[in-house]
Amino acid sequence: xxxxxxxxxxxxxxxxxxxxxxxxxxxxxxxxxxxxxxxxxxxxxxxxxxxxxxxxxxxxxxxxxxxxxxxxxxxxxxxxxxxxxxxxxxxxxxxxxxxxxxxxxxxxxxxxxxxxxxxxxxxxxxxxxxxxxxxxxxxxxxxxxxxxxxxxxxxxxxxxxxxxxxxxxxxxxxxxxxxxxxxxxxxxxxxxxxxxxxxxxxxxxxxxxxxxxxxxxxxxxxxxxxxxxxxxxxxxxxxxxxxxxxxxxxxxxxxxxxxxxxxxxxxxxxxxxxxxxxxxxxxxxxxxxxxxxxxxxxxxxxxxxxxxxxxxxxxxxxxxxxxxxxxxxxxxxxxxxxxxxxxxxxxxxxx
Amino acid sequence: xxxxxxxxxxxxxxxxxxxxxxxxxxxxxxxxxxxxxxxxxxxxxxxxxxxxxxxxxxxxxxxxxxxxxxxxxxxxxxxxxxxxxxxxxxxxxxxxxxxxxxxxxxxxxxxxxxxxxxxxxxxxxxxxxxxxxxxxxxxxxxxxxxxxxxxxxxxxxxxxxxxxxxxxxxxxxxxxxxxxxxxxxxxxxxxxxxxxxxxxxxxxxxxxxxxxxxxxxxxxxxxxxxxxxxxxxxxxx
Amino acid sequence: xxxxxxxxxxxxxxxxxxxxxxxxxxxxxxxxxxxxxxxxxxxxxxxxxxxxxxxxxxxxxxxxxxxxxxxxxxxxxxxxxxxxxxxxxxxxxxxxxxxxxxxxxxxxxxxxxxxxxxxxxxxxxxxxxxxxxxxxxxxxxxxxxxxxxxxxxxxxxxxxxxxxxxxxxxxxxxxxxxxxxxxxxxxxxxxxxxxxxxxxxxxxxxxxxxxxxxxxxxxxxxxxxxxxxxxxxxxxxxxxxxxxxxxxxxxxxxxxxxxxxxxxxxxxxxxxxxxxxxxxxxxxxxxxxxxxxxxxxx
Numbered sequence: 001x002x003x004x005x006x007x008x009x010x011x012x013x014x015x016x017x018x019x020x021x022x023x024x025x026x027x028x029x030x031x032x033x034x035x036x037x038x039x040x041x042x043x044x045x046x047x048x049x050x051x052x053x054x055x056x057x058x059x060x061x062x063x064x065x066x067x068x069x070x071x072x073x074x075x076x077x078x079x080x081x082x083x084x085x086x087x088x089x090x091x092x093x094x095x096x097x098x099x100x101x102x103x104x105x106x107x108x109x110x111x112x113x114x115x116x117x118x119x120x121x122x123x124x125x126x127x128x129x130x131x132x133x134x135x136x137x138x139x140x141x142x143x144x145x146x147x148x149x150x151x152x153x154x155x156x157x158x159x160x161x162x163x164x165x166x167x168x169x170x171x172x173x174x175x176x177x178x179x180x181x182x183x184x185x186x187x188x189x190x191x192x193x194x195x196x197x198x199x200x201x202x203x204x205x206x207x208x209x210x211x212x213x214x215x216x217x218x219x220x221x222x223x224x225x226x227x228x229x230x231x232x233x234x235x236x237x238x239x240x241x242x243x244x245x246x247x248x249x250x251x252x253x254x255x256x257x258x259x260x261x262x263x264x265x266x267x268x269x270x271x272x273x274x275x276x277x278x279x280x281x282x283x284x285x286x287x288x289x290x291x292x293x294x295x296x297x298x299x300x301x302x303x304x305x306x307x308x309x310x311x312x313x314x315x316x317x318x319x320x321x322x323x324x325x326x327x328x329x330x331x332x333x334x335x336x337x338x339x340x341x342x343x344x345x346x347x348x349x350x351x
Numbered sequence: 352x353x354x355x356x357x358x359x360x361x362x363x364x365x366x367x368x369x370x371x372x373x374x375x376x377x378x379x380x381x382x383x384x385x386x387x388x389x390x391x392x393x394x395x396x397x398x399x400x401x402x403x404x405x406x407x408x409x410x411x412x413x414x415x416x417x418x419x420x421x422x423x424x425x426x427x428x429x430x431x432x433x434x435x436x437x438x439x440x441x442x443x444x445x446x447x448x449x450x451x452x453x454x455x456x457x458x459x460x461x462x463x464x465x466x467x468x469x470x471x472x473x474x475x476x477x478x479x480x481x482x483x484x485x486x487x488x489x490x491x492x493x494x495x496x497x498x499x500x501x502x503x504x505x506x507x508x509x510x511x512x513x514x515x516x517x518x519x520x521x522x523x524x525x526x527x528x529x530x531x532x533x534x535x536x537x538x539x540x541x542x543x544x545x546x547x548x549x550x551x552x553x554x555x556x557x558x559x560x561x562x563x564x565x566x567x568x569x570x571x572x573x574x575x576x577x578x579x580x581x582x583x584x585x586x587x588x
Numbered sequence: 589x590x591x592x593x594x595x596x597x598x599x600x601x602x603x604x605x606x607x608x609x610x611x612x613x614x615x616x617x618x619x620x621x622x623x624x625x626x627x628x629x630x631x632x633x634x635x636x637x638x639x640x641x642x643x644x645x646x647x648x649x650x651x652x653x654x655x656x657x658x659x660x661x662x663x664x665x666x667x668x669x670x671x672x673x674x675x676x677x678x679x680x681x682x683x684x685x686x687x688x689x690x691x692x693x694x695x696x697x698x699x700x701x702x703x704x705x706x707x708x709x710x711x712x713x714x715x716x717x718x719x720x721x722x723x724x725x726x727x728x729x730x731x732x733x734x735x736x737x738x739x740x741x742x743x744x745x746x747x748x749x750x751x752x753x754x755x756x757x758x759x760x761x762x763x764x765x766x767x768x769x770x771x772x773x774x775x776x777x778x779x780x781x782x783x784x785x786x787x788x789x790x791x792x793x794x795x796x797x798x799x800x801x802x803x804x805x806x807x808x809x810x811x812x813x814x815x816x817x818x819x820x821x822x823x824x825x826x827x828x829x830x831x832x833x834x835x836x837x838x839x840x841x842x843x844x845x846x847x848x849x850x851x852x853x854x855x856x857x858x859x860x861x862x863x864x865x866x867x868x869x870x871x872x873x874x875x876x877x878x879x880x881x882x883x884x885x886x
Contacts, residue, residue, distance in 0.1 A: 066693050120877065123625050123833075126693055127825040131866050134822045138862040264818050268701055275694060317709040326705035333698040336691055337684060401774055425780035437775035439768045446764055450779055456761075499779075 007203040016347035054285035055241035061280030064214030069129035075261040077246025082256035085155040114235030152257025278342025358407035369562040380539035382549040385559035428506035436496040440485025451499035603739040605847025606746025611801035614794015620834020628700035630817030636666040636799025637806035670799025671792040832879030
């Protein structure tokens with residue numbers, strides 16, 4: 001039963017399984033674990049990024065395309081919710097309308113991009129997506145009348161998702177079930193469903209064709225697969241899941257802005273998470289996102305310790321807590337060289 | 352001079368050469384015959400280090416060259432004329448020749464006696480000296496490719512189908528100049544489809560089939576024995 | 589629009605274009621020669637800007653160091669830093685991934701990130717002013733128009749770079765080897781040329797030019813920020829896509845076109861300027877899918 005749910009794509013390797021199960025349980029029970037608001041924040045972000053990175057894995061890991069425009073779809077989802085909450089009223093119907101609208105926009109954009117990717121070489125395509133993403137970010141930042149410009153949009157959610165809401169007076173297991181907790185579990189459920197869907201997709205005949213195309217475009221064409229259809233489909237699916245992820249982030253933050261969802265830095269973070277976690281595995285997204293977000297919050301503390309210890313020496317600057325990305329960047333480069341399938345790949349082989 | 356011992360070459364998942372062995376004495380010439388696709392070009396490319404030699408050994412002048420980089424192999428005194436001619440289309444004929452004449456500067460090139468000999472054999476080159484090589488006809492490009500290999504003395508010339516697309520008169524001149532070069536001590540390793548041309552130049556033949564050398568012997572033998580020719584299928588005579 | 593505004597925009601556009609050209613020329617040549625696409629190229633530009641900042645600040649104190657000498661010195665040091673960084677980048681990061689395009693893209697992006705963090709470590713992460721030295725300020729009267737001298741200088745430097753590149757490429761043996769190598773790497777090796785050494789040289793030269801471009805960009809904007817590498821990356825990519833990967837002439841034409849278009853469109857509508865860049869790129873691609881001067885690979 002569990003096997004079918006995971007589309008028979010069991011994570012292999014004892015250590016890997018243990019890590020994934022631990023992460024899953026931690027995420028499931030996060031509100032009850034007493035980490036406070038910050039901890040819950042990290043957990044929520046981990047959920048969102050698992051979905052976002054997994055959607056990118058469909059594109060990069062399974063189809064073999066490098067696109068720097070993935071953040072666009074993330075942003076579309078985020079702004080979709082923000083705009084619908086602002087203009088359509090804070091109702092569940094409004095939320096669904098926002099999601100629907102965002103998915104539609106992403107559909108159109110991803111079809112265009114998917115078709116375009118076939119007309120130009122892969123290198124060209126990567127560079128062009130970089131340019132397009134930059135323009136999109138600038139556009140959103142400049143259209144203040146629509147998007148709130150650089151400042152973004154702050155908004156309210158339907159009553160039951162607002163922090164002030166209380167589902168059960170007196171709480172459950174010692175925890176106040178606030179709108180915040182409900183939001184968290186909404187995120188959890190949606191991400192879980194989407195994650196399982198992605199597993200289903202990559203393990204289906206469709207997924208296998210994608211991998212065949214990634215390996216050898218020419219041969220696959222010769223056998224008769226219509227490359228265009230598959231490429232566009234992969235592009236679209238990947239974009240739609242990313243849109244959902246953006247929607248969820250925006251829901252959690254009750255805010256949408258260009259820095260949060262459209263920046264180049266974010267795109268690079270996604271790449272980092274995927275490569276370190278493991279391309280072409282879907283599970284890599286879980287490891288990568290968790291590692292990255294934990295590092296973002298807690299590696300800094302570790303670095304701060306080293307920094308203080310080395311106070312006064314020139315080399316201390318390497319341990320500046322604000323420069324944690326340096327270390328992650330190094331790990332990223334090392335992963336590209338030595339871990340073709342990231343941590344998942346490494347751990348898979350260990351029993 | 353040149354010795355191949357059980358050379359095997361793999362290109363990706365494909366096993367092209369299954370153990371090629373041949374020898375070439377200094378100053379002599381050998382032509383490699385065989386149908387399309389048996390591995391003749393792959394053999395030459397492996398000698399030049401353009402394809403890695405998977406197994407076996409290649410020796411040149413007593414030195415093992417299998418595993419060396421192409422530029423190192425070229426430096427040891429081997430000139431190469433590939434099947435696709437390797438002409439630099441955006442460069443002029445003069446510039447193509449300059450590149451081949453590594454040690455010469457533009458002025459010295461113009462005065463070189465070898466160049467005069469090449470012009471004598473292939474007058475069209477002089478005519479198109481400053482023209483971009485890309486605008487020449489196929490046959491003229493072929494001439495440039497061979498001329499490049501001749502501009503400086505080499506110990507060995509490795510030539511892949513030099514007469515493809517050339518008019519008979521030019522084939523004559525090319526055979527002439529190659530014979531002269533050979534007489535001066537340059538060894539020749541040729542891949543040729545045109546047996547008549549090969550016969551003009553080479554004393555020995557090696558016939559390939561299925562990635563191996565299946566017959567080595569003298570040219571005169573091959574020419575005279577019809578039965579031998581028939582058994583080695585698909586030779587153009 | 590009056591003539592004065594037109595000429596001002598024209599000169600600004602040319603100046604910006606020249607900066608883009610300097611940054612792009614190395615990248616396009618490297619790609620044409622060795623089929624390597626360096627997504628971290630922006631790093632060299634950022635490095636150039638920051639090194640120049642240090643040199644100019646160091647010299648600002650003593651008055652006898654001010655003037656063209658200091659400027660020249662800053663440029664040279666920036667270029668050397670760029671060349672050195674380029675060599676390190678190539679040896680450490682790129683060498684293992686020749687021929688593997690996907691890995692190259694990933695590794696060079698990684699290099700960009702790590703490099704940017706290193707820059708932040710050395711110079712700090714906040715924006716810093718980069719003021720052109722006094723002798724560069726001021727304007728020159730050209731007919732009815734008053735033009736900033738700095739911009740004219742940039743155009744002049746850019747032209748000088750282009751002319752120097754053209755001379756090296758068309759009249760020296762090295763240039764011959766490079767042009768031939770861009771067309772047929774195998775054959776140039778079969779002729780005995782150590783193409784790897786040539787490549788490192790070209791990569792270093794390209795990074796040095798990028799550093800110079802970065803320095804001029806910083807002076808043009810009158811400030812430096814660690815992210816300028818990533819920002820300029822996009823623009824440089826647009827330039828070489830339009831110009832055709834591997835062509836220096838294409839890089840010049842593409843760069844100038846981009847500079848001019850952004851300036852003119854920016855004048856009428858600042859919001860449209862960002863669009864204009866990408867729109868121009870798409871227009872060119874629709875007309876010539878491989879860029880304006882694509883390489884003919886044999």
